[in-house]
Amino acid sequence: MSSAKPKSVVITGAAGDMGGGAAASFRADGYRVYAADLRAPPAAANTVPVALDVRDRAAVFALAERAAAESDLRVWINCAGVVSNAPVDQASPEEWDRILGINLTGTFHGCAAAFAAMKKNGGGRIVNAGSISGQLGGVGPHPAYGASKAGVHALTKSYALAGARYGIYCNAIAPAVIEGSMARAFSAPQLEKYLAAIPMRRLATMDEIVHAIRYLADDRAGYTNGVVLALNGAQLNIG
Ligand SMILES: NC(=O)c1ccc[n+]([C@@H]2O[C@H](COP(=O)([O-])OP(=O)(O)OC[C@H]3O[C@@H](n4cnc5c(N)ncnc54)[C@H](O)[C@@H]3O)[C@@H](O)[C@H]2O)c1
Known part of the structure; x- marks a missing residue:
């Protein structure tokens, strides 16, 4: 049955490169x-526009309830995330807590809030921003980054398993470095070394990543659930 309310999507990290690209699409x-x-x-x-810290569970749930009351909430995208560089022997516990708090706990709150709203509404689609760092680790970013993204990948599967019988899909993307603000943080020699590890010898474009998000958010992807979709140009190691 079609709803009279406008179809909608919630996107966290919507002021960022990926969230902004997804919003436009x-x-x-x-x-x-x-x-x-x-x-x-x-x-x-x-x-x-919604001013929100994804670490604030009550605010994230309030957003889900508002979106579900005002509109036909079909999709929830967890894009909010942070990264910082730290060699493993200098990685601080404070930064560990900050990165885990935003990337992993923030995504947990988003999944939980979307799940509650979508369960009431007969289903929906959650897409989480994972990372190649969650699959391979890495030596540039603080080790919390890869750990947080590995957690996001596992969380994705848990919500897919629990959601399947309610028509709730939960999938993740696991991109390598994308053209944009994160790539601009690399020095020229770092970027050259990084590109050497990518068989395609180039970074992903944000359009390519948004296209994958749209696939995972589309009802036609009817048997795609609990997937961590690697978007890495056939990259098998971190360089
Ligand atoms: N860009 C890449 O190369 C790349 C690669 C793999 C994975 N990712 C992941 O994709 C996601 C989006 O990355 P991006 O390139 O758009 O980064 P970005 O820095 O452009 O955007 C991230 C957004 O998250 C917001 N944010 C940070 N902390 C927040 C909080 N506590 N509450 C709410 N919002 C918060 C920021 O304000 C920012 O607008 C991130 O989770 C990132 O880890 C990015």
Whole structure:
């Protein structure tokens, strides 16, 4: 049965490169976008900006309840995330807590809030931002980054397992470095070394990543659940 309410998507980290790219793509297909971030996302039509810290569980649940009350909430994308560089022998416990708190606990709150709303509404699709670092680790970023993303991958499977019988899908993407702010943090020699480990010898474009998010958020991906989709140009090691 079709709903009279407008179809919608919640995107956390919506002021960032990936969240912003996903927001533009969903908007172009007529979705109302609940654009949640610590920073204000750029103003756009059919977009509801929501100032939100994903570590605030009550605020994340309030957003899910609001979106489900005002609209036909079909998709929830957890894109909010942080990374910082630290050699493993200098990685601080404070930074460990910060990265885990945003990337992993924040994604847990997003999955839990979306799950509760979608269970009531007869289903929906959750997409989480994982990373190649969650599969391979890495020596540049603080070790919490890969650990948080490995946690996101496992969380994704747990919500898929629990959600399947309610029509709730939960999938993740696991991209390597994408053109944009994260790539600009590399020095030229770092980037050269990194590219040498990628068989395709180039970074992903954000369009390529958004396309994968849209696939995982699409009802036609009817048998794709609990997947961690590697988007890495056939990269098998971290360089
Ligand atoms: N860009 C890449 O190369 C790449 C590769 C693999 C995975 N990822 C993951 O994809 C996701 C999006 O990355 P991006 O490239 O768009 O990064 P980005 O830095 O451009 O965007 C991240 C957004 O998250 C927001 N954010 C940070 N902490 C928050 C909090 N506590 N509450 C709410 N919002 C918060 C930031 O304000 C920012 O707008 C992240 O989870 C990242 O780890 C990115």
